[in-house]
Amino acid sequence: MKRRTLLAATGLGVVAGCAEARPPVPAPPPVDLPVRTGNAVVVAPVRRAAVLTAYDVIGNDLRGTLQALEERLAGVAATVGVGASLFDGRFALAKPRLLTEMPAFRADVLDPQWCHGDLLVQVVGDNAEGLPRIAVPGLRRRWSIDGFHPVGHGAGVRNLFGFREGDGNPDAADRDLMSRLVWVQPGDGEPDWCVGGTYQVVRLIRMAMPSWDSDPVAEQERVIGRKKDTGAPLGGERVTDAPDLGGDQIAVDAHIRLANPRTPESEAHRILRRGYSYRRTPEVAGVDDAGQIFVCYQRDVERGFATIQRRLAGEALEKYLLPFGGGYYFVLPAAGVRAILPDGA
Numbered sequence: 001m002k003r004r005t006l007l008a009a010t011g012l013g014v015v016a017g018c019a020e021a022r023p024p025v026p027a028p029p030p031v032d033l034p035v036r037t038g039n040a041v042v043v044a045p046v047r048r049a050a051v052l053t054a055y056d057v058i059g060n061d062l063r064g065t066l067q068a069l070e071e072r073l074a075g076v077a078a079t080v081g082v083g084a085s086l087f088d089g090r091f092a093l094a095k096p097r098l099l100t101e102m103p104a105f106r107a108d109v110l111d112p113q114w115c116h117g118d119l120l121v122q123v124v125g126d127n128a129e130g131l132p133r134i135a136v137p138g139l140r141r142r143w144s145i146d147g148f149h150p151v152g153h154g155a156g157v158r159n160l161f162g163f164r165e166g167d168g169n170p171d172a173a174d175r176d177l178m179s180r181l182v183w184v185q186p187g188d189g190e191p192d193w194c195v196g197g198t199y200q201v202v203r204l205i206r207m208a209m210p211s212w213d214s215d216p217v218a219e220q221e222r223v224i225g226r227k228k229d230t231g232a233p234l235g236g237e238r239v240t241d242a243p244d245l246g247g248d249q250i251a252v253d254a255h256i257r258l259a260n261p262r263t264p265e266s267e268a269h270r271i272l273r274r275g276y277s278y279r280r281t282p283e284v285a286g287v288d289d290a291g292q293i294f295v296c297y298q299r300d301v302e303r304g305f306a307t308i309q310r311r312l313a314g315e316a317l318e319k320y321l322l323p324f325g326g327g328y329y330f331v332l333p334a335a336g337v338r339a340i341l342p343d344g345a
């Protein structure tokens, strides 16, 4: 069945886009990597629940608004990201060099109501009911979505397709690796305040649950390239086994093969994924609106997410997915929201 048919009854207008072909993104220049930490929430193990809310700044008291936001977030496990639109000239701020508005990729059907925003606040915790809903004068809510991790599917964090999630992630406890892949470093050509921050990509991806669930498990495994029960790569036995991409067990259009071809070049494109599932009241009666809040972090969004996303074009998983929202943001360093203000105070 065609992807458009599977995901047709969405109530979304079609604003499909095409990310143009680009030359390969080079590996980062060798630099000292003194910055080994940023906002600890980024590299901490995933929590059970999250609320992601995008806001636009209204009025012109950015300082007062950010200070109020900081006070509201005291003691809350959260990330604050800034979107490209915050740097449209309303405020005298130094923009992260690589921050752009999220483009539409090949298979996207973006709904403007679910995209972008001046700020993206992500609050995480283990008790969904206990997560605060942040409201601050000067911030107008643009979109908001609740995320969770399904329980009861067996060991490990699983997504709504029933597969273990995160096994292919770089080790977030390896501080040197996170310096290389996630945290912006001095020498990256970024404004000073960006050092220790990270580029965050959020993608709201509707998943064709009935269609997926009616496919045999063997077909699902072919699409992903891993076993559904253990998470082992096809042809392997344990989840920790390296996928054998030289053999024929893992299909050429399998998700894990295209997401990480494991070549010397693709090492530099690795990202840290920290996503959640979502389930919302159907917009159209009878249509289950469920999917993935895909979230990932990287030091360079072109080299990380955008390169991988373009590589995934035409993958076997594509027909089950409908990316409809999200954005590109820059997560502020550990110093918090004041870091971005001109005098840092």
Ligand code: HEM
Pocket: 159, 161, 163, 164, 165, 166, 167, 168, 169, 203, 205, 207, 224, 226, 243, 255, 256, 259, 260, 271, 291, 292, 294, 305, 308, 309, 312, 321
């Ligand atoms: C709803 C959409 C998606 C689903 C259901 C999904 C599912 C999975 C699953 C089951 C795995 C294997 C286990 C793991 O390592 O986590 C995986 C791996 C991976 N996915 Fe996705 N994924 C989705 C979207 C994406 C997107 C949008 C990207 C990036 C553009 C991406 C990048 C990756 C990467 C880099 C890996 C690790 C590959 C490896 O190193 O073995 N995924 N995904």
